[in-house]
Amino acid sequence: MKPVKIVAICASPRRKASYYVAEKALEAAAAVDPRIETELISFAGKRIEPCVGCDCCKKNKTWCILRDDMQPMFDQLKEADGILVVSPVYTMAATPQLHAFCSRMRPAMHCFPDMLRNKFFAAVAVGGTRNGGQEAAVMDIINLFGTRTMNLVTNEVGGYTGGKVWSRDQGAEGAAEDRIGMKTVVDLAGKLAEVCLTYRLGKEALAAEKT
Template sequence: MEVKILGISGSMRKDSGTEHAVQEALKAAQEIDADITTEFISLNSKKINTCIHCDRCFKKGTLCALKDDFQEVQKSFLEADGFILGSPVYNMNVTPVLSAFMSRVRPTYLVHPGHFTRKVGGAIAVGGGRNGGQEMTILNIHNFYQTYEILCCGGSLAEPAGAMLWSRDGSREGAKNDAPGNMGAVRIGKRVAQTAAFLKFGWECFEKEGKNIYITQKWFDY
């Protein structure tokens, strides 16, 4: 059974520290089992416009109507079983491009209800400061996961939220040199891969027995 883990780097730089960290996590994910496959996408080469709240998606029940590179990333996002989203810390938060991506995922609710309840995600943040807002950045990514019913996967006992890297000089080299941060990336990669495999296998087992364990819920049906 193939289990696909998608890593996305939210840095706009080439050869960035975040790219490095997400790639480390994906390498570790692959070590879990031969059935784990990975895909890496860097948003630095993508044009992803911000959501303009036009509500065309809501009115017509479609995916996002804005046409740019988002559609290509969305395809991979819909196909994957697990996610590792990484962002450089910008003002104690995710980057604008990652934020734009996260907002554009919104109408998947309408077209694929319940799709993401089977998925799991982990988070990585790379900052120029030792305590520069990595936890806040990870929280933002976790909030995104929770908004779309994606299960949040934590990291290790030492870094419960996810992987936090400190790049002292703000470069890829600096991120590579942060040994504890890299251990965190490895840990989150493995944990996401394990959890994605359990989830996929579990859902398939129930379905093979003809059981439907999905809790149906209409949006805003309180």
């Protein structure tokens, strides 16, 4: 069986708290089953222009014509079974970089609608303040990825819709200290991996029935 791939997107322009959270989440996902493979996409050092509304993709049924670091990252996403989106909270929302990234996924909806529809995603927000908008940022991520035909995986009991971490603006060390928040991330990543594996096995069983 081809490995089940869980890809984490770290939507911070830095490699700090959210990067640490994404790494820990992927460790938890990989621990679910040896058939699970993980990959981390980081926005650090990447140039991601927002959609300019030129409509070239819609008119020509093609990929975005803007040339920056978006395309290689999107190619990685296309290979994913599950996507764990980890964003810092910027002004009570996901980062503008994540908004730009999602605006550029427009061709995946209008031109290639089957491309993302069988994938699962889950949302994690990392804020510098304890109640600094993590819930709002999780909802923001859900709106951003939910409009792309993917399927939401929510958290275990007590974790509600996503993972929420308080970094105290102290990078990886601050995030690691938030044990309750990190549990919501580990639980969510494990559930996402379990759902993706179960879906893949079910899909393969259905295909086998037809042969």
